[in-house]
Amino acid sequence: MNNEGRLLLPRPAPARAMLAAIACSLLTTAANAEEAPVEGATRFVQDGLRLELAPLTADQVRAFVMGRGFSRDTAELLVEEGCIFRSSIGSAHEASEAPTVAVKLSEWRTQGSAREGGELLTREYWDARWRTLGIDEDAVTAFHWALFPTEQEFGPTDYNWGFLSFGLAPGSSFALEVVWHSLGIPHTARLEGLTCSSASGQ
């Protein structure tokens, strides 16, 4: 699945680039996610994107948010509704002249789960939710920055770390359609077999 070798090839001529763009826009790759040594972790490298994600256990979620000033009740709300994964997402390119890679989480979808639509719960969703609940501003700020940005562009070797919130019930199994863009070309991959941690899990 590692296609980094393509980076060393000359850029395609405009006509070829257009054909490649059309082909890529129609192509959804079933990504064979590489199993990382860490239990439950999924990692893949494809078409300039490097992605790694793994579910946080319920206790890890509780520890993080309560350490940031959230109450026990709010931590339980997040455990029940958040389906939090940690992620590291960025450019797989290591040549300085390589193109940027852009990610918009609003384009990602969960599939095979009970929740309709399948959109991720982004920073904007949780910021609004916390303010509705009157959560302390320092806690809101910390959680905002702990979540992966909704939109981000990565230069070569750039990456970011952050939580992804899939908004599913504890223990839910789902597939994730990942979308990214490079040189104006959309790329997609489908990650199978992801599971939210159980509410009681350590």
Add this chain to the structure above:
Amino acid sequence: MLERERTMTVSRRDVIAGASVAGLAAAIGLPRKRASADEGRPVMLLQSVAGTPDAPDFTLPDLDGRNVVFSTYRGRPVLVNFWATWCPPCRAEIPSMERAWRNLSQADVAMLAIHVGGEADGIWAFLSEFNVTFPVLIDRSSHVSKSWQTIGLPTTYVTDPAGRKVLRAVGGREWDHPDLIARILALKA
């Protein structure tokens, strides 16, 4: 820490104590840096900032409560790092920032590490663990971080002596890497 991942379990006692941030950080994997084939060391790049815009001025308190004004650093390159104690790649790059600081400060390059969010006690504990000596400021509301177009942590900008953003790194780096030191020092010319 950059090269390996570890799993961990948070105990209920940790949850109650709310003191498991360091352990949680260890559980969150970081991208594996690849070694370049010719040099046998990780590839470290800085991106050029398009248009080299003026960096927004700011006044932020340091850990002793003294205000620091960014514009007073005019005439020197400044490495401005946005970070947080609970951000795993931020923690990973801090030791290399300290090593770089010892080098860059001798060359009259400034460094400001801006902690996003307010956690003075946690910051102190962290800094004592890593023996950090470069200036650390607190952006409690994250207003300055956002005004600098920072959207993820860590993000680092290097400004030139005229106060313009010229270089950027999204994600952690090994800041004492010779390639990065050379690019920063080149801004003095």
